[in-house]
Amino acid sequence: MSNEARKPPAQIALKLRRILGGKAGWNGVAVQLAFAAVLGWIAFEIVSNARANLANQHIAAGFGFLRNNAGFDVNQTLISYTGSDTFGRVFVVGLLNTLVVSIVGIFFATVIGFIIALCRLSPNWLLSRVGEIYVELIRNLPLLFQLLFWYLAVLAALPNPRQSISFFGISFLSNRGLVVPSPIGEPGMTAFLVVLGLGIVASFALRSYSRRALFQRGQVIRIWPFVLGLVIGLPLLTTLVFGLPFTFEFPQLKGFNFAGGSRIIPEFVALTVALSTYTAAFIAEIVRAGILSVHKGQMEAGASLGLSRGTTLRLVVIPQAMRVIVPPLTNQYLNLTKNSSLAVAIGYPDLVSVFAGTSLSQTGQAIEIIAMTMGVYLLISLVTSAIMNVYGWRINRSLGA
Amino acid sequence: MTDITASPYVRQDIVAERPAPVKTTGFVGLMRSRLFNSPTNILLTILGALLLWYTVIPSITFLFVDAVWTGKDRTACLPEKAGFVVGACWPYIQAKLPQLMYGFYPEAERWRVNLTFLLAAVLLVPMLIPRLPAKGLNSGLFFVAFPVVAFFLLRGGGITGFGVSWTAGLLQLVDDSVISAGQALLNLSKSSAIGPLLWIIGQFITVVGTAIQWLIFPLTWLRDMIQSSSQPVWGDFAVTAVIVTLLVFWLRGGLRTGWRALVPSIVTFIGIAIVIKLMALDKGGLPIVDTRLWGGLLVTLVVSVAGIVTSMPIGIALALGRRSTIPLIRLFSIAYIEFWRGVPLITVLFFATYMLPLFLPGNFTVDGLVRALIGIALFTGAYQAENIRGGLAAIPRGQGEAASALGLSWWKTTSLIVLPQALRHVIPNLVNSFISLFKDTSLVSIVALFDLLGSLRASFADPVWTTPSTAFTGFAFTGVIYFIFCFGISRYSLFVERRLNAHSRN
Known part of the structure; x- marks a missing residue:
């Protein structure tokens, strides 16, 4: 009988089992095989059905349609576009329109959101009530409702160009949109x-x-x-x-409409107003929670070091609040971008509206078009969350956690 | 001993009365401390008051003071006819109320919608009051029995079979598809580079399909016997009841645990029998109302309730899958959740409306409402999964480990120990996602379904009621409905949250 230490058991099989089947071991492998079989079966059903259905409807699968002529006009384009351009260009035009309305919306949403948050945090009772009413009212009504309200009720009730509302005589708001120099x-x-x-x-x-x-x-x-x-x-x-x-x-009133200047279409105005006021309510809550999350002692510590109130806010409170604010804030920006797809309800030519709407009904290429549209949004949100992961990692590192 | 009052440090005279402290409570105190305590604050107060003055007063004037209350058509609400600046045009709402509530649901059948709403209220109210007992039974009725009853009530129609027929039909469908998949692979193997491999897989799948065919033969035979009898529904019902009851009895431990195990199953089947008899489902049921006729608040509520009911199981499965250690299942869950959370709901609805029909067999048409529901369930499921995952993460590991130490299997640990605690943790989050789902249902109006908002928009097109104030009146009315629902639910969620955190309150 020897007293030598026993050799450790061979771990290769165990490790393999852990990698292949998780904690459940070989049972896990069996479950995965069954799961893969079911997935494969569903995939087979989808592919074979889609093939049969497309053959019935005489639609050629593939992305060749992107080189065909679109043949319809778009009423807001950032790059030159005419009806004789291709569907590929329609895709780009729609994407740019989505991006532009998102960026403008994000800007205004942030500004309004911070103002509302300051109102809610204000020591003034009346102002904080006003902020609260705004947040509750906006958050409890559907975005589409608000969008249609702005578009069908408010903007439609604006006067015609001849009686348009003038801002210092340089820009004019009417039911044809906003005309600016x-x-x-x-x-x-x-x-x-x-x-x-x-x-x-x-x-x-x-x-x-x-x-x-x-x-x-x-x-x-x-x-x-x-x-x-x-x-x-x-x-x-x-x-x-x-x-x-x-x-x-400068825009000039000529006959029944304005000449000169650039016209911002009413759909864009309605969409921007609705998106920014709606998202602002959520941003206000995030900012408020962020500022409240900084302990009162931080402010007092800053004061005891002899820093002024503004300096304490700028150097002590806001950097700590930003750590809490930034991740959900990015999430709201992402939501705003995704919500800009509601443009299809009022006919603003965004990606969903001109590509998944008009182009889809003209070509019938449902699978390709919807996959491309979803892919764009998915790409935007994956990139954003990747950036946020890096940001969170840096924050954690800088805290020494 | 000297007199203490003679000491130099003892005050000789009585201190004069100080004025009463400034009142800091009540309305006056509020004004002093939070409205007019500094020049800036006075300025801010004036600003706030001006804001309110220019929003609240015009709204009240529009809604009540300048409103028109009676009338037959648009002429009543025209400023030229009424003789004053017309505010809200309430006769328009009166005329369009049925459309906003029921859509084009036939007038003679609207009692069915009302009955469904009533049933929902009767089941929902006791569930929302925490003090009332029998939450398990109540939620079972609301989440399982009610949707089925509501389906037959709202849509109408009857059934031609029951459990045995449905199971047999479903299994046969799956089996046919499996066999055809095997055949397709065998065909493919003749012209492919990896032919032998495909041939083996194809053969295997075909063999499995044939084996399933033999296995389900007793069931299909039973189905054919029942369908050829004179009372297919009741015959099928009886057979299903006997089979399920015996199965439950056997699974619960058979004779060892006694006959009490039979009670729930028998009671359930008696309940089902009563429902079938009452609604005459065996004789064709109520007249069918096509879902294209549904609309208004009805569709909004149907979509949101169906969405929340169907997304819960999807969410639970995905949350468990994402926490699983089995690689493929975890990967699939992560991919699924991230995909649906990364795309807007509109594209999901477009997907469900235009793409889904392409994925189904050609002879298989899906109702427009059901398509939207499928899209919403897939989409909301991913969000619910993240909510529930948060709850699962909040349960200490010790709970699961203690359960394993007692010898419970993974299924029992999960369903009896971990999930109930996790779900209770996340009730406020689930309620919040119900609110956002309720708001998001308005998007179905974009794919040609007429929910509350869609019906409202459709009513604007009616030339009988086109006046300058129609749109504002309509939005005011619908806005109040949406606000009451969403605000009410959010207050309830806060109440539940406070109740759940009662132990940690100081």
């Missing part, structure tokens, strides 16, 4: 843009220099006058030298 490039444009870009880059460099001075030597450098000079003063100076960078073409 359109900028027209002049020779001084290039120099202006170059100098502006240089100014912005220089300001960032200045900021990083001053931060380093603050953190390494404790030296406070006031940079805002320089930044102001770089970003606003220098471009103005170039204007004096090279001439105006652009002039505005």
Whole structure:
């Protein structure tokens, strides 16, 4: 009888079992096989049925239709587009329209959301009640309801162009949409843009220099006058030298409609208003929760260090609140982008409306078109969540967790 | 001993009365402390008051003061005819109310809709009051029995068979498809590079299909016997009742546990028999109302309730799948959840309306409402899965480990120990996702179903009622309905949350 330590049992089989079947072991493998068989069977059914149905309807599967002529017009395009362009171009036009309404919506939603959050946090009783009423009212009504309300009730009730509401005589709101002055490039444009870009880059460099001075030597450098000079003063100076960078073409009432200027279609206005007011209610709640999540002691600690109230807010409270705010805020931005697909209800030419709507009914290529549309949204949300994962990882690392 | 009052540090005279402290409670206190306590605050108060003044007062004027209350058609609501600035046009709502509630549901059959609403209320109210007993029975009735009864009530129609016929039919359908899949693979193997492999798989699948065919032969034989008898429904019902009861009896432990195990099964079947008899389902049931005629609040409620009921099992399965250690199942669950959560509901509805019919056999048509329901169930299932996963993650590991230590299987651990606690944890989240589902049902109007919002939009097109204030009146009325539902449910969710967290409140 030997006292030698026994050799550890061979773990290869165990490890293999764990990898293949999880904790359930070989049972897990059996379950997976059965599951794969069911999935395979469903896939077979789908493919064979889809083939038979497409053959019945005489539709050729594949993405060849993207090179065919679309033959319909789109009433808002960022890139040049005519009815004789291809469905592929329709896809791009729709995608750009989706992106533009999302970006504008995100901007306004953030602004309104922060204002409402400040109202709700305000020590003023009346103002915080107003904020609360706004949030409750907006959150408890469907977005589509609000969208149709703005489009069918409010915008439709606006006067015709001849009696349009004028904003300082330069832009006009009527039931044909919002007419704004359109900028027209002049020779001084290039120099202006170059100098502006240089100014912005220089300001960032200045900021990083001053931060380093603050953190390494404790030296406070006031940079805002320089930044102001770089970003606003220098471009103005170039204007004096090279001439105006652009002039505005003002809209003029000619007959029954406006001539000149650029027209923002009412669908875009309705969609932007609905999306930004709706999302703002959710953003307001997120911001409020974020600011309330910072402990009161942080503010007091800042004050006891001799920092002013504004400095404490800027350097102590807001960075900590942002950690709580940013992930759900991104989620809301994503929601807004996805919700912009409601455009189809009022005929704003977004991706769903012109591609999954008009193009689908013209070509009948349901599978390809819906797969492409879903793919775009899926891609946007996967990319965003990937960025958020990186952000969360960095936050965790910086906290030393 | 000196007199203590003579000491220099003792006050000689009585302190004068101080003025009463500034009142900080009540309306006056509120004004002092939170409205007018500083110049900025006064400014903000004025700003808030102005905001309210320019929104609330015009709304009240529009809705009540300037409103027209009676009339036959649009002329009553025209400013030229009425002689004043017309606000809300309530006769329009009066005229369109049936459409907003029922859509084009035939007038003679509307009692069925009302009865369904009543049934739902009778089952739902006791479930929402925490003090009342028998939650298990109540939720069983609401989530399982009620949808079936509501289906036959709202749509009408009868049944031609029961459990045995349905099971046999379903199994035969699946088996036919399996055999045809095997045949397709065998055909493919003749022209493929990996022919032998495909041939083996095809042969295997065909053999399995044939084996299933032999296995279900007794069932199909029974079905054919029942269908050829004079009373197919009741014959089938009796056979199903006997088989299921015996199965339950045997699974519960047979004679060892005694006859009490039979009671629930027998009671259930008696209940089903009463329903079948009452609604005359065996004789064709109520007249069929096509779902294209449904509309208004009816569709909104049907879609949201059906969505929540069907998405729950999907959500639970996916949440368990995502936490499973079996690689393929976990991967599938993650992919499924991330996919549906990454796309907007509109595209899901487009998918369900235009793409789904292509995936089904050609002779198989699915009703438009059912298609939208399938889309919504798939979509909401993914969101419910994430809610439930949160609850599962909140259950301490010790619970599951203790259950395994007692020798419970995975199924028993999950269904008896982990899931009940997890679900209770996430009731507020589930209620919140019900609210968003309720709001999202308005999207079905885009795929040509007339829910509350769709009916409203359709009613705007009626030339009999086109006035400048029609749209505002319609939106005000529907908005109130939506708001009452959503706000009510959200308040209830807060109440449940407080009740659940009662132990951690200080």
